[in-house]
Amino acid sequence: MAKVCIIDREEKAGIPIKEDIVINAIRAIKRKLRISTGNDLVVCAAHVEEAKKRRERFERSLMTSAGIGAVLGIILVLLAIFNPNRSIVSVLQAIIFLLLLVLIMAALSLYQYFPAIKERAGAPSRPRHVAKRRR
Numbered sequence: 001m002a003k004v005c006i007i008d009r010e011e012k013a014g015i016p017i018k019e020d021i022v023i024n025a026i027r028a029i030k031r032k033l034r035i036s037t038g039n040d041l042v043v044c045a046a047h048v049e050e051a052k053k054r055r056e057r058f059e060r061s062l063m064t065s066a067g068i069g070a071v072l073g074i075i076l077v078l079l080a081i082f083n084p085n086r087s088i089v090s091v092l093q094a095i096i097f098l099l100l101l102v103l104i105m106a107a108l109s110l111y112q113y114f115p116a117i118k119e120r121a122g123a124p125s126r127p128r129h130v131a132k133r134r135r
């Protein structure tokens, strides 16, 4: 399989991206539509920094949106619980609505989706025994 940089779409070597639920879903859809290129997605050395930034931005927007959904949903659940005419059904409805809100808000941030890249194998990490010896 050819290795293709996900940012410039050119064939070159790079760090492979992490397979996640979104990547797998996109692959499955492309295979169904028979538009799968079958390429291995990588991030080339020139785009590592950009890839990390875009991933960070996506993660932040995902957390923010899911958080907003959760806060709104929890308020609705509390309103349902403290409603003098509350019923189990209305509380359950509010809880289901809370879950839906979180899902919808998370889905909304998918347009910013960017996969994570695998940490470079064998990256120089500070050996622990060095720090220990100093104690």
Ligand SMILES: [Zn+2]
Pocket (backbone or CB within 6 Å): 005, 006, 007, 008, 009, 043, 044, 045, 046, 047
């Ligand atoms: Zn690139």
